[in-house]
Amino acid sequence: MHNPQEIRSRLARFREELKRSGVKATHQRLEIFREVIGSDEHPGVETVYRGVRRRIPSVSLDTVYRTLWLLLQRGLIDTLGPSHNRVRFDGNVRPHHHFICRRCGRVFDFTSRAFDELAVPSEVKAWGSVERAHVELKGVCGRCREKKNDPFLKNKS
Amino acid sequence: MHNPQEIRSRLARFREELKRSGVKATHQRLEIFREVIGSDEHPGVETVYRGVRRRIPSVSLDTVYRTLWLLLQRGLIDTLGPSHNRVRFDGNVRPHHHFICRRCGRVFDFTSRAFDELAVPSEVKAWGSVERAHVELKGVCGRCREKKNDPFLKNKS
DNA sequence: TTTCTTGCAAATTCTTTGCAGATTA
DNA sequence: TAATCTGCAAAGAATTTGCAAGAAA
Numbered sequence: 001m002h003n004p005q006e007i008r009s010r011l012a013r014f015r016e017e018l019k020r021s022g023v024k025a026t027h028q029r030l031e032i033f034r035e036v037i038g039s040d041e042h043p044g045v046e047t048v049y050r051g052v053r054r055r056i057p058s059v060s061l062d063t064v065y066r067t068l069w070l071l072l073q074r075g076l077i078d079t080l081g082p083s084h085n086r087v088r089f090d091g092n093v094r095p096h097h098h099f100i101c102r103r104c105g106r107v108f109d110f111t112s113r114a115f116d117e118l119a120v121p122s123e124v125k126a127w128g129s130v131e132r133a134h135v136e137l138k139g140v141c142g143r144c145r146e147k148k149n150d151p152f153l154k155n156k157s
Numbered sequence: 158m159h160n161p162q163e164i165r166s167r168l169a170r171f172r173e174e175l176k177r178s179g180v181k182a183t184h185q186r187l188e189i190f191r192e193v194i195g196s197d198e199h200p201g202v203e204t205v206y207r208g209v210r211r212r213i214p215s216v217s218l219d220t221v222y223r224t225l226w227l228l229l230q231r232g233l234i235d236t237l238g239p240s241h242n243r244v245r246f247d248g249n250v251r252p253h254h255h256f257i258c259r260r261c262g263r264v265f266d267f268t269s270r271a272f273d274e275l276a277v278p279s280e281v282k283a284w285g286s287v288e289r290a291h292v293e294l295k296g297v298c299g300r301c302r303e304k305k306n307d308p309f310l311k312n313k314s
Numbered sequence: 315t316t317t318c319t320t321g322c323a324a325a326t327t328c329t330t331t332g333c334a335g336a337t338t339a
Numbered sequence: 340t341a342a343t344c345t346g347c348a349a350a351g352a353a354t355t356t357g358c359a360a361g362a363a364a
Contacts, residue, residue, distance in 0.1 A: 037248035082237010091194035
């Protein structure tokens with residue numbers, strides 16, 4: 001995402017969101033956020049770290065980690081797949097879809113005729129062969145919505 | 158997936174697929190595969206390991222890792238999100254979708270009006286509040302399809 | 315100020331590898 | 340038997356944590 005106008009407006013909303021939740025808008029947080037929204041490459045932690053270091057050479061890797069989780073918790077950025085680190089497997093090869101809680105990482109399966117019937121855009125066919133299609137819905141599950149102020153608990157399954 | 162009939166037929170296809178690619182159908186591989194397809198919980202490596210140990214107490218964690226990657230390469234099982242270990246972030250909050258190569262882990266973004274307009278099933282609304290929806294298409298990208306016999310290279314971004 | 319954050323370094327946790335003995339085809 | 344696998348143990352990555360010094364409100 002490279003539109004300067006849009007970036008500016010997201011940075012403004014970012015400051016507000018931090019203020020609202022009583023979290024400080026530090027230089028590091030601003031730059032880490034800017035780095036992620038400015039990239040189209042779905043960067044990993046290490047990549048974000050390298051990018052931010054160009055502007056803040058003294059930034060530490062653990063601050064990058066802490067900040068990314070914070071942004072994720074606040075819903076300011078997203079992850080590919082479930083948010084937690086470990087790989088998780090799915091042995092179900094029949095068509096099905098997922099609802100993923102971004103707080104606890106729980107994954108709910110569901111089926112939907114409408115979702116199964118999606119046509120693959122020709123743009124995508126040019127990139128490679130598509131073998132599976134899943135819809136991934138993300139949000140916060142009922143259980144997590146209740147216990148609002150809990151620490152970001154890591155899913156262990 | 159608990160239908161015994163279906164499990165049997167998948168195990169049979171599993172043996173064939175292994176034979177076809179000149180890979181041995183060992184006891185461990187059978188049981189690891191069975192464990193994954195028999196679970197609805199999108200298990201992590203550790204969970205699969207614990208499950209398999211109930212039947213093969215001497216199995217080692219590294220065999221579980223090696224086997225899961227093997228099954229994944231062969232397309233016999235799937236992962237949630239991109240297959241490689243590291244978390245990857247996405248700062249793009251505008252509606253968009255992904256095509257993910259299951260070999261190299263590259264992720265291509267695309268937009269699609271039809272995909273954006275999917276209605277959230279009421280079943281899902283009962284589980285929690287949905288904030289984002291992405292379609293995830295998975296397959297093998299053009300680049301990876303060429304170099305067929307390359308080792309499973311890990312994406313580093 | 316007062317409270318929250320950072321950077322450092324050390325600790326964990328997760329994943330991969332080399333190799334000799336065990337197993338499959 | 341020949342070619343692959345497995346288990347072990349040790350290495351290598353990735354991620355998290357405690358704490359004193361530093362920065363924001």
